[in-house]
Amino acid sequence: MxxxxxxxxxxxxxxxxxxxxxxxxxxxxxxxxxxxxxxxxxxxxxxxxxxxxxxxxxxxxxxxxxxxxxxxxxxxxxxxxxxxxxxxxxxxxxxxxxxxxxxxxxxxxxxxxxxxxxxxxxxxxxxxxxxxxSMAPEGRTLIAWNSAFEVGVGPLDAQHRQLAELMNELDAMSRRGAPSGETLDLFGLLHDHVHAHFAMEEGVLRRVAPGRFVAHRNHHRLLEGQFSRIRQQVESGRLDTGVAVRGFLRFWLMDHVLGSDRPAFAETADAVPR
Ligand SMILES: [Fe+2]
Ligand SMILES: [Fe+2]
Ligand SMILES: [Fe+2]
Ligand SMILES: [Fe+2]
Known part of the structure; x- marks a missing residue:
């Protein structure tokens, strides 16, 4: 260009x-x-x-x-x-x-x-x-989960892992050229899981670290805005699903988990169910 x-x-x-x-x-x-x-x-x-x-x-x-x-x-x-x-x-x-x-x-x-x-x-x-x-070699899972991604709160770690699995599935679907209706349905399901995850995470954080709650909730609103805009672009055909998930959403999830959740839940894991 x-x-x-x-x-x-x-x-x-x-x-x-x-x-x-x-x-x-x-x-x-x-x-x-x-x-x-x-x-x-x-x-x-x-x-x-x-x-x-x-x-x-x-x-x-x-x-x-x-x-x-x-x-x-x-x-x-x-x-x-x-x-x-x-x-x-x-x-x-x-x-x-x-x-x-x-x-x-x-x-x-x-x-x-x-x-x-x-x-x-x-x-x-x-x-x-x-x-x-950004490399995503053929035949390899896009997000290979490992223990370094865990925040130490069992239910939240399970949800993070599920979000990663849904993104891996979206990546796989886009690579095999799945019909766009199926891809968009999965995108919608991923969006629902994102909403549910943020709601649960905010509930846990409010209980175990109220001092960090407001800033973290506000950060979630920014993340939700980013996710919604990406979904709109994909649904309108302006952005390819594979490009969205491989080039942005995987980083979006990792930034959320490692850059935001791990610091927010540091030293709180003992106070919540594992
Ligand atoms: Fe720049
Ligand atoms: Fe730039
Ligand atoms: Fe999270
Ligand atoms: Fe979070």
Whole structure:
């Protein structure tokens, strides 16, 4: 993929690569519209939609690189936050001030160059690691469960394991080209299990570590939002099930278990049924 002659390196994670392509296509369409003399009023919502898509990508990318073990993920998230802020200020300026068509073109070019620069300079930092972590060789289970994933609370560990098994089944179905109706049914079942799991986990945490309950519940709401959006994209045909599960959901689950649940339930396991 190229924009202004620059190549965006392939990360080897199909989910991230698809998002990069989509963002580049989006910004290219914006540049063309500005070059064709589109009005400020018509461009402001388009700039905003682009910023929303970019923010969602950053959100997803942070989950993936954290779960893949990229140690500088916080620094990377800092770059995302800075870009988001810069774009927000630019779009606010266009919304609030009378600007010329030339200025709109400059804004579109700035969005393009800044995003492209980030993908080339900074996303390259995690590429080798994410490529390795995203490999899903034929014939191997996508998520091979092991005891390092256990939080020490029996019922919750069983649910985490079941979520992993459902994702493994989704992966297997997509590889053998199962009918989309069956795949979507399983996706729906996985979603139900996610809801049930979060509800149970919140109940346990409220009892054994009330001080950690609110932050953890709020984090679950973010995770639910991410899952719902992925499901919508799959159901609307904009995202392939295999790409979703192999490139994002497996990392989403691992980030939930290792990055969030294990710290939340640390030192509480003795207080709950095993
Ligand atoms: Fe990216
Ligand atoms: Fe990034
Ligand atoms: Fe959990
Ligand atoms: Fe949790």
């Amino acid at each position: 190229t924009t202004d002659g620059h190549s965006i390196p392939c990360t080897g994670n199909g989910f991230i690569d698809a998002a990069h392509t989509s963002l580049m296509d989006h910004v290219e369409a914006i540049r063309c519209a500005c070059a064709d003399g589109a009005s400020r009023d018509s461009m402001v919502p388009r700039f905003s939609r682009f910023a929303d898509e970019m923010r969602m990508h950053f959100d997803h990318e942070e989950v993936i690189i954290r779960a893949a073990g990229f140690t500088r993920w916080e620094e990377h998230a800092g770059h995302h936050a800075m870009l988001d802020q810069q774009f927000g200020r630019l779009i606010d300026y266009v919304r609030d001030c009378e600007v010329t068509s030339d200025f709109l073109c400059t804004v579109a070019g700035t969005l393009d160059a800044a995003l492209c620069g980030h993908e080339i300079r900074h996303d390259g930092d995690y590429t080798a690691l994410v490529r390795d972590a």
